[in-house]
Amino acid sequence: MPKDSGIGASSKRREDVRFLTGAGNYTDDINVNGQAYVHFLRSDIAHGTINKIDTSAAAAMPGVIKIFTAEDFAAVGGVPCGWQVTDKHGNPMQEPKHPVLAEGKVRYVGEMIAGVVAETAEQARDAAEAIELDIAELPAVVDMKAAVQDGAPKVHDDLPSNLCYDWGFVEENKGAVDEAIANAAHVTTLELVNNRLVANPMEPRVAIGDFARGTGDSTLYTTSQNPHVIRLLMGAFVLGIPEHKLRVIAPDVGGGFGTKIFHYAEEAFVTFAAKAINRAVKWTSSRSEAFISDAHGRDHVTKIDLALDADNNFTAIRTETYANMGAYLSTFAPSVPTWLHGTLMAGNYKTPVIYVNVKAVFTNTVPVDAYRGAGRPEATYQLERLIDKAARELGVDPIALRRQNFVTEFPYETPVAVAYDTGDYNATMDTLEQIADLSGFEARLAESKAKGKLRGLGVNCYIEACGIAPSNLVGQLGARAGLYESATVRVNATGGLVVMTGSHSHGQGHETAFPQVIAEMIGIDESMVEIVHGDTANTPMGMGTYGSRSLAVGGSAMVRATEKIINKTKKIAAHLLEAAEADIELKDGQFSVAGTDKSVAWGDVTLAAYVPHNYPLEDIEPGLEETAFYDPSNFTYPAGAYACEVEVDPDTGKVTIERFSAADDFGNVVNPMIVSGQVHGGIAQGVGQALLEGVVYDENGQLLSASYMDYAMPRADDLPFYAVDHSNGTPCTHNPLGVKGCGEAGAIGSPPAVVNAVVDALQRNGSNVTHIDMPLSPSRVWDAMNS
Amino acid sequence: MAQVSMTVNGAVKSGEVEGRTLLSTFLREGLGMTGTHVGCDTSQCGACAVHVDGKLVKACTMLAMEADGAEVATIEGQANADGSLNTIQQAFQDHHGLQCGFCTPGMVMSAAALLKENPTPSETEIREHLEGNICRCTGYHNIVKAIMAASGQDVTAIAAE
């Protein structure tokens, strides 16, 4: 029987009521008394020298309050990067300055040159058009491989080249890998592109800066996944505001998918400008602006080799990737192609030696950073496309080849520095075969054929490292932050709880799922627990929501804080019941003395904590509030197996997704309804990457795919109903809930399934196509079929 | 600046607008009705969908002045008179048809317009109708399912959860 409350129940989401009635409180819904508006003049040139910015005419336009340029920001810092990667020679990466407003040069289309602050948004926009710019255009570099050739135009004149770093992992294994490949019975090689994407949460970014002259306090309202991180980065590195004088509020946020992790220059601008003009300053991004200012995702070009022995066992993997950083280093950009990608190259398989090389490159494009999955989709896509190709070359069943090489014993130390704690890859594959009805494929193939369509089946596995991460480990790897999470649990006198968490909810349903956990621990109704998040003034320190970490790390902090509460309430109950603390049991919201019928209710104990008339004041303090910081001891390793069936129209090359099935191991599951929803959304984004989405720049650095007219977002009629299953949970061994995280799985696991399916469809039709780069648009598929 | 007046969710509302002010801007900023969202500037996403004189309209494609004298319905007026969720809203909650909630007002208004014209739409009809509404969170599975459920169709066979 499914549970109707607590851990494992599909409790309906309480946040839905406000969203369904138009009562949400998104950042753009907030207006601060007396606010002014900023419009940013952005570069429409990808690379150029700024000779002159003449703001005199614009400054005289109606409503203009002040126009800011780089000069106004001379005394503050640049936008910082939060992760320093060390290259294969032991040297730190190249780290250019990232100014709030362009200084001397523009380096990508979309870079902010000036901020016009005016009484209304329209006046600010009108005045921005009146700024006279003299920019001498320079040759732009867009292609990564061209960017690292000798003589290529340099994005940053003060750096030796456009190479940010050349990373080798594990460098000591390189020789062994080369040797294994040279001696292999069979080597499969694949070159592929992991297409550049725009995250496109439906809510565009918004930032409102406010300054209170009376107290000298600054407040930033922003569309962020991690308000505390923004407070730290902006306060300490850009504007020099101590944390106690800076409050960051991220209210309801309309989706993030990674791109709202980063600290953006617009946030620093509005906070700075509000103080400078002594009025609140609001910026609301248009979608067109979002395309040229939100950090993009993916954008890798890779060559990968897989070595197999005569029995088809994997013996080595070697991969060489070019990763686009864009023009500047966004907050976590350097970590994505390295530590979030290289460490996952073992996949679900026991391959004895692996070598990963990554060259990160500056180009005259929008900065690139984490997008749902971040590095792990890139690793999965290469590996799972490659294994599929190997199976076809060897004439063996792709599922059988995978099963033969699965890791089956846990814990398992990979050759790429991570240790999987639990998993059962055969079990998820068994479930997949069932829910995808693979045995019925031949019949469906025949039906498609009768309609004149080509049908194909693609299967793949994935593993990801989530719940980022042990702070001491990531510190060694170059992170400039800790990656714990904190929670404060406040119990009120009448027994209700408020849980203040550093995890941020922007669609994940924390306000519903977290109370399920706390309520179950105490044995009270979920409605007695309220979650508070998204405001640095209300919540303790927090590292935020990304990397599928909220429940695994943030939830663990809540569990620890609630355990402290329970320990204290047991002491109070022991006093009230005149019993030994060790004999007190808490069940269904009642404290009882073991072996007796003496009991006291949760609410009476919490009341006693605040009305301590009969209370052990000499031993414990009144009140009930506890804080815990939880720092994970390892990553978590969700894994799964996905299957996709496509039909290809042989006349047009159009691909339709006919079936999509996902069998995932997320460890324990708190709210199955929410977890399935996360998988659905991830699959849609992965299918979007595989079939529809792709950023296109021309050779001059102009973004051609800059609106929903040119960048194809997945729509309802591009997608089918999905079959998803997460019944094979092998609980995580090192966090208190045994949870692994589910937010990114769908986006990681689905692109290779789609591409494998299309290649399968074409090969069944006699084509010798072995690979098509994403997105698999009709023209690309048609070209592949007809070449 | 010009004066406009319209009936919004049954109440007469008026305000000053510029010739270029969009209906979406007037609702959000002029009237403080922030349930109508703006997700794009190319009339593609449908987050701003409202009903004008009973027809589904993207409020970002209409000037506020064009709606002068019209009957406008927005997400704020969709709940039942007692404040409880209406059938469509309730189905969205029951079937987890929303995550971040940003596309949701447009989805609910779009679904309401569909069900008025076609009380029991098929899966395909729903998906085609939602062409103009982008959701980045849900992958549409639960939105389509919720609309089918709201129209009284049995959705138990559609992959659970």
Ligand code: FES
């Ligand atoms: S805001 Fe109206 S369609 Fe996007």
Ligand code: FES
């Ligand atoms: S629920 Fe987030 S965009 Fe639809």
